[in-house]
Amino acid sequence: MLRHYRLLLGVILMCAGFAASAAGLLPAMDFARHPPIRNPVISPDGKHLAVSLTVDEGKSDAVRHELAIMQLPSLRITARLGFAAHTLAGQMVWVGDKRLLVSEARESGSLDAPGLIGELVAIDADGKNQRVIYSFLDRGKSIRAQMNILALPRAYPDIAGLPRELNGHVFLSFSIMPENTNGQSHDAVRTELYDVDTATGKPTKVARIDRGDMSFLVHRDRALFAYGADDEFNPLIYARDAQGGWTQLDSTQFGKEFRPLDVAPDDTHLYAMYSAQGGPVQLVETDLSGAHRKLLAGNDFGSVDGVLSTPRNARQPFAVAFTDVFDGQRPAVTYLDDSRWTRMHQQLMRQFPDFFIDFAGMSRDGSVVLVHAYSGRDPGTWALLDTASMRLTPLFQTLPWIKAMDIGERKPIRFKNRGGTELAGYLTLPRGGTAKNLPLVLIPHGGPLGPSDAWTYDSDAAFLANRGYAVLQINYRGSGGRGFNFLHSGYGQFASGIQDDLIDGVKWTIAQGYVDPNRIGVYGGSFGGYSALMQPILAPDLYKAAIDYVGVSDWTIEFDRADTRRTKGGRIFYAQAIGNETEARAQSPITLLDKFNVPVLIVHGGSDPRVPIQNADVLRDKLEKMGKPYEWLVYPKEGHGFYTEEHREALYQKMEAFLGRYLGGGASAEPAAASSP
Numbered sequence: 001m002l003r004h005y006r007l008l009l010g011v012i013l014m015c016a017g018f019a020a021s022a023a024g025l026l027p028a029m030d031f032a033r034h035p036p037i038r039n040p041v042i043s044p045d046g047k048h049l050a051v052s053l054t055v056d057e058g059k060s061d062a063v064r065h066e067l068a069i070m071q072l073p074s075l076r077i078t079a080r081l082g083f084a085a086h087t088l089a090g091q092m093v094w095v096g097d098k099r100l101l102v103s104e105a106r107e108s109g110s111l112d113a114p115g116l117i118g119e120l121v122a123i124d125a126d127g128k129n130q131r132v133i134y135s136f137l138d139r140g141k142s143i144r145a146q147m148n149i150l151a152l153p154r155a156y157p158d159i160a161g162l163p164r165e166l167n168g169h170v171f172l173s174f175s176i177m178p179e180n181t182n183g184q185s186h187d188a189v190r191t192e193l194y195d196v197d198t199a200t201g202k203p204t205k206v207a208r209i210d211r212g213d214m215s216f217l218v219h220r221d222r223a224l225f226a227y228g229a230d231d232e233f234n235p236l237i238y239a240r241d242a243q244g245g246w247t248q249l250d251s252t253q254f255g256k257e258f259r260p261l262d263v264a265p266d267d268t269h270l271y272a273m274y275s276a277q278g279g280p281v282q283l284v285e286t287d288l289s290g291a292h293r294k295l296l297a298g299n300d301f302g303s304v305d306g307v308l309s310t311p312r313n314a315r316q317p318f319a320v321a322f323t324d325v326f327d328g329q330r331p332a333v334t335y336l337d338d339s340r341w342t343r344m345h346q347q348l349m350r351q352f353p354d355f356f357i358d359f360a361g362m363s364r365d366g367s368v369v370l371v372h373a374y375s376g377r378d379p380g381t382w383a384l385l386d387t388a389s390m391r392l393t394p395l396f397q398t399l400p401w402i403k404a405m406d407i408g409e410r411k412p413i414r415f416k417n418r419g420g421t422e423l424a425g426y427l428t429l430p431r432g433g434t435a436k437n438l439p440l441v442l443i444p445h446g447g448p449l450g451p452s453d454a455w456t457y458d459s460d461a462a463f464l465a466n467r468g469y470a471v472l473q474i475n476y477r478g479s480g481g482r483g484f485n486f487l488h489s490g491y492g493q494f495a496s497g498i499q500d501d502l503i504d505g506v507k508w509t510i511a512q513g514y515v516d517p518n519r520i521g522v523y524g525g526s527f528g529g530y531s532a533l534m535q536p537i538l539a540p541d542l543y544k545a546a547i548d549y550v551g552v553s554d555w556t557i558e559f560d561r562a563d564t565r566r567t568k569g570g571r572i573f574y575a576q577a578i579g580n581e582t583e584a585r586a587q588s589p590i591t592l593l594d595k596f597n598v599p600v601l602i603v604h605g606g607s608d609p610r611v612p613i614q615n616a617d618v619l620r621d622k623l624e625k626m627g628k629p630y631e632w633l634v635y636p637k638e639g640h641g642f643y644t645e646e647h648r649e650a651l652y653q654k655m656e657a658f659l660g661r662y663l664g665g666g667a668s669a670e671p672a673a674a675s676s677p
Contacts, residue, residue: 026406028656031463032648034063035398039089040382042370044166044312045097046363047072048125049370049395052089063644065089067102069125072368073384073393079127086643090116091159095198096168098125101133103159109605110648111446111525111550111641118156120172122198133201134172148201153192160193161218166364168199175212187568188212193223209238209246217260217270224270224288225260231569232576235259235484239290254290256484257281261307263288265314271296273304278485283307283320297334299325301422303481308359310341311366318342321356323452323481324424326412330375331356331455341366344387354378354404356455376410376426378402379457402457405431408465412455415508417477417501425474425505426453427514428461438470439519439663440509442535444502445473446526449490449577452479460523463652469659472509476501491577494527495534495587502531503539519663523547523655525641526611533589533619536598545662547601547655550611550640553619554591555584563609593622599629601658603651605638631658 034054041050049072055064065088067081083089083104090105101122105114118136123129132138134149134157155174163169175188191214193207207216207223214228214236226238226246235257238246249258256278261271264285274284274293282298297304302323309317318341321331333349335342348357354375360382361370367387374380379398386393408431416422429435441464445453453473461471475481476498478490490498509515520543524532529551536543552558555578564570578584585591600623604616616634623630633654635647642648 024406026402026466028463028652029645029649030399030401031459031466031652032645033399033401034645035379036400037396038398039092040360040370040395041092041094041100042072042361042363042368043094043097043100043125044364046365046368047097048078049075050089050092050094050100050102052092067092067123069100069123069127073395075395078125079123081121081123081130087117088114090114093159093162093170094166095122095162095170096166099123099129099168099198100125101159101170101198103157107643109550109608109610109639109641110643111610116156116158120157120159129199131198131201133170133196133198148196148203152194152196152203155188160216163195163221164219169195169197171206171216171218172196172203173214173216175214177212191216191226191228193218195221207240211236211238214238217263219263219267219288224263225290227259229569231572233569233573237290249290258290260290262309262315264316271307271317275303275483278483278488280304280322280483283317296320296336299334301325301424301482303483305331305481306358308341308345310339311362312364319345323454324412324475326455329411330354344385344390347390348385374398374456375404376412376455377407377428377457377462378404399457402462406466407431407457407462410455410458410461413508415505417504421477423474423476423501423505425472426455426461427509428458428465428471428473429514430465430468430470435470436513437516438514439468439659440470440472440506440515440521441659441663442472442474442502442506442520442522442524444476444522444524444528444531444535445479446524446528447478447480448476448494448498448527448531449478449487450480452481463655464523464659467656467659469663470509470514472505474502474505476505492579494530494578495538499531499534499538502535503542506539506542517542519544521545521547521659521663523549523659524551525549526551529611530589533596533600534592537589537592537595540595540597543598545599545601545659547603547658548616548619549603549651550605550608551615552588552611553615554588556581556588557612557614557618559584561612561614590618590622593619593626593628596628599631599658599662601631601633601654603633603642603654605640605642606634606636607638608640610640 036054037051039052049070053066053068067089068077069079087106089102091103093101095101104119105116107114120133122131153174153176155176157172160171160173172194174192176190177188190210193216194203195206196203209226214226216223217225228236237249237258241247255276257275259273263270273281275281281303283296283304285294297320299322302325304320305323306321307317308319319333319335325332355373358372359369360372369385371383371385381397382395384393408429410428413425413427452475464471510517522532522535529548532546532548602616606613
């Protein structure tokens with residue numbers, strides 16, 4: 001029996017409190033390890049759970065995952081499906097009570113979301129009737145490919161949805177690229193939608209639109225809407241006309257953003273995300289044409305971030321949460337009615353006041369709910385709720401070796417930047433003692449446009465807080481979750497406004513008395529690594545050390561080598577967000593190194609397609625030439641962020657020693673093995 005499977009043999013969750021109360025300095029590996037179990041999906045009859053398992057084979061360069069189907073509530077494994085190294089279950093949907101469809105994905109780096117690889121397999125809950133529904137690799141090989149696969153386009157399929165009455169079918173969408181691009185362009189020219197029988201593999205075309213990368217809202221086997229974004233990332237929405245064609249909806253009538261979610265059970269109206277002028281996105285109810293909107297929930301600061309809905313048989317929203325909107329120290333919930341589901345959720349929120357309670361899935365009849373309880377310092381616990389008795393049956397923890405009391409408090413904060421705009425963020429404080437005059441590490445998030453930090457467990461912040469540091473994370477201009485206008489306010493601001501927001505946040509923590517102004521460092525990955533280089537340049541008296549983790553040092557390298565340049569949208573993004581090559585060079589740290597005056601730890605993966613290794617190479621070479629101090633940690637086979645547990649552990653050990661030398665905070669010691677291969 002593999003090591004991680006043994007976690008299933010005992011109950012790791014204590015239902016009375018959801019969290020253990022041990023305290024101590026945790027090994028760096030505890031923050032580097034992959035979750036043994038993730039992405040649970042409950043079956044429509046509530047009798048099975050599909051999960052992705054991390055399989056530990058002791059091979060640092062060949063981490064393997066499996067799909068497991070488990071019987072509930074015993075967690076006895078009834079079916080397994082293995083994958084190639086670094087491949088795992090990406091999308092998982094139950095197409096019936098006993099049948100699951102899995103779309104495989106590949107993990108290439110810790111800072112990249114797993115990418116779908118075009119392989120779909122259907123399997124019964126008992127492991128029988130396994131069938132390859134689609135294979136991108138075999139699509140062009142008529143000897144191995146089934147005829148039904150050949151009847152589908154050659155593209156990477158996305159699981160687009162399910163029929164209302166589950167019948168073993170699934171909707172698959174295909175964004176199709178032109179032939180003969182030789183891999184140099186990843187621009188899709190149209191999107192096609194198919195209804196596929198997962199028992200026979202037989203496909204039936206449902207819709208086509210001559211625009212790539214679109215999503216569909218399907219109702220009763222007919223696509224009502226197609227939605228996505230243009231090459232400049234402006235929202236697009238199309239409605240199906242009576243002749244079966246598509247009509248683009250006018251933004252003056254349908255707002256800056258309109259994204260349909262689901263058709264209500266009465267078949268007369270639908271639920272959608274909506275923003276009139278580009279502000280925070282609201283939840284609305286409309287008729288089937290998208291008109292006659294009724295506001296269900298909205299907030300002036302943050303967009304609707306999560307929607308809690310009733311069971312599939314009578315699906316309608318009953319509560320929402322918003323980005324960066326809190327009730328005390330946890331996300332606020334707005335309830336839309338006084339239904340049984342609302343009262344049930346309110347009871348659990350009262351019972352576990354330190355946690356946010358998410359209904360992560362439920363049986364078709366609502367008799368069983370998959371509950372996910374998490375907090376800003378607890379990675380999360382999963383349980384089954386019997387809705388008749390309100391009895392919770394514990395299942396497993398996401399990271400059972402992490403104890404919340406070892407992490408310290410993760411506080412949501414608000415402050416105004418120098419221009420008067422209110423910004424949100426998170427301040428993670430070390431456990432014990434007083435929150436005064438602490439050493440601080442600023443961690444700017446990546447992206448920069450679209451992603452944001454949230455009130456969830458963050459391994460980087462947790463590790464540093466466990467070592468005695470305060471950690472600041474800021475949702476600067478351009479971050480997601482506050483609407484189209486706030487996101488676009490980050491364009492052209494990479495080296496100016498975004499960096500000013502970060503500096504203003506650090507100064508706010510100093511003014512509040514949390515931070516010792518003489519012990520501040522900055523660490524970030526991807527765009528956060530770029531910010532880690534820019535912050536000491538723009539605020540030379542504020543920082544004592546910087547850690548550049550797969551960060552951009554020269555934007556012109558991105559223009560020439562990054563995978564982002566392979567799409568027209570990516571090239572337009574560079575032009576709009578950064579500018580031409582002259583402007584890019586002017587806001588590149590490599591051009592401004594004469595102003596860089598702190599020791600820097602350079603960390604990179606040699607196979608990074610997003611921020612190529614040349615960024616680290618040219619930075620190191622110029623620092624050497626200028627006689628400026630740096631340290632180096634590079635693994636040739638790693639991608640955009642270290643994926644291998646041993647390499648992640650080495651990063652944390654190296655980081656701990658580096659920050660300990662220059663900030664003098666927390667417990668620090670030289671790692672046992674910090675040299676790069």
